[in-house]
Amino acid sequence: MLPENLPVYPAPAKLNLDLRIVGRRADGYHLLESIFILIDWCDRLAIVPRDDGQIVLHTPIDGVPPEQDLTVRAACALRQAAGCLNAGADIWLDKHLPMGGGLGGGSSDAATVLIVLNKLWNCGLDAPALAQIGVKLGADVPFFLFGESALVRGIGEQLEAVSVPEQWYVVAQPACHVATAAVFAHPDLPRNSPPNPAADYAARQPFRNDMQDIVCRQYPQVAEALAQLSEHGEARMTGSGACVFLPVPNRERGEAVCAALSLPARCVRGLAQHPLREII
Ligand SMILES: C[C@@](CO)(OP(=O)(O)O)[C@H](O)COP(=O)(O)OP(=O)(O)OC[C@H]1O[C@@H](n2ccc(N)nc2=O)[C@H](O)[C@@H]1O
Numbered sequence: 001m002l003p004e005n006l007p008v009y010p011a012p013a014k015l016n017l018d019l020r021i022v023g024r025r026a027d028g029y030h031l032l033e034s035i036f037i038l039i040d041w042c043d044r045l046a047i048v049p050r051d052d053g054q055i056v057l058h059t060p061i062d063g064v065p066p067e068q069d070l071t072v073r074a075a076c077a078l079r080q081a082a083g084c085l086n087a088g089a090d091i092w093l094d095k096h097l098p099m100g101g102g103l104g105g106g107s108s109d110a111a112t113v114l115i116v117l118n119k120l121w122n123c124g125l126d127a128p129a130l131a132q133i134g135v136k137l138g139a140d141v142p143f144f145l146f147g148e149s150a151l152v153r154g155i156g157e158q159l160e161a162v163s164v165p166e167q168w169y170v171v172a173q174p175a176c177h178v179a180t181a182a183v184f185a186h187p188d189l190p191r192n193s194p195p196n197p198a199a200d201y202a203a204r205q206p207f208r209n210d211m212q213d214i215v216c217r218q219y220p221q222v223a224e225a226l227a228q229l230s231e232h233g234e235a236r237m238t239g240s241g242a243c244v245f246l247p248v249p250n251r252e253r254g255e256a257v258c259a260a261l262s263l264p265a266r267c268v269r270g271l272a273q274h275p276l277r278e279i280i
């Protein structure tokens with residue numbers, strides 16, 4: 001899928017271990033408090049600069065026009081912000097993460113492009129400048145640029161590091177795509193969880209996801225996936241779904257749970273840091 005002999009840049013997925021809606025902005029966007037972690041399930045990208053000013057995605061995704069792909073939008077936004085208007089790039093994306101699954105794949109792809117092209121084009125932008133570009137592409141992009149477990153607040157732009165114990169997870173993939181905007185617009189969505197600014201893994205427990213009940217009502221496949229996973233422990237939905245996850249003590253246990261489910265699932269490990277952390 002990627003050309004041979006080129007460096008491969010990973011774009012890891014995220015899980016929302018805890019997700020609360022604590023209010024709403026004047027423009028209708030919801031204010032969240034969420035513990036985000038990175039996991040070792042990744043899209044893979046190859047990125048090579050070109051000097052004719054063109055940004056070419058060689059691997060368009062079915063149903064996503066290249067100019068709307070978050071990789072291309074990230075490259076264009078960086079070029080604009082850095083003022084290097086003649087910079088171009090060849091981009092190849094080897095997509096592994098389910099789309100619209102609440103795993104943040106598109107945002108992570110965008111973050112990886114920002115990190116890598118900031119170096120390859122010698123833009124010299126610092127992390128806050130990249131995050132400012134990123135949040136306009138997607139609410140989860142600043143988290144991927146932050147590069148470690150975080151308490152994320154606002155709509156995704158306020159980040160604070162959180163120490164999360166090393167952990168394995170089973171991630172199960174119901175056969176549906178959740179329309180995030182419709183879930184946020186639902187009249188019965190809980191919007192008033194009490195704010196709790198403590199960036200502390202233990203103090204925030206028990207974890208929950210304020211979007212989960214509405215999504216389960218509207219998508220029986222998500223409810224069924226949660227019911228199956230819950231037979232093995234405390235399962236929850238990630239983001240606005242559709243994927244659901246279960247913490248497990250080790251890989252062996254995770255593989256055994258996957259084998260017992262009747263839907264696609266994989267055992268993944270939490271990452272302490274983004275694999276590109278050293279070049280962020
Ligand atoms: C809830 C999270 C948690 O990570 O879900 P996932 O997308 O990862 O599942 C994200 O914050 C999702 O943010 P984002 O990725 O920007 O959502 P989008 O699909 O772009 O938003 C679609 C629509 O949902 C509403 N929206 C989105 C984010 C937010 N904090 N409040 C909102 O009210 C807005 O109407 C927006 O136009």
Ligand SMILES: Nc1ncnc2c1ncn2[C@@H]1O[C@H](COP(=O)(O)OP(=O)(O)O)[C@@H](O)[C@H]1O
Nearest residue numbers: 069070071099100101102103104105106107109
């Ligand atoms: N590179 C990309 N990868 C995934 N989705 C993309 C990409 N570029 C644009 N999109 C669009 O963004 C939507 C949300 O993608 P994704 O980040 O995978 O979901 P989620 O926010 O639920 O984790 C997709 O349905 C797709 O239309």
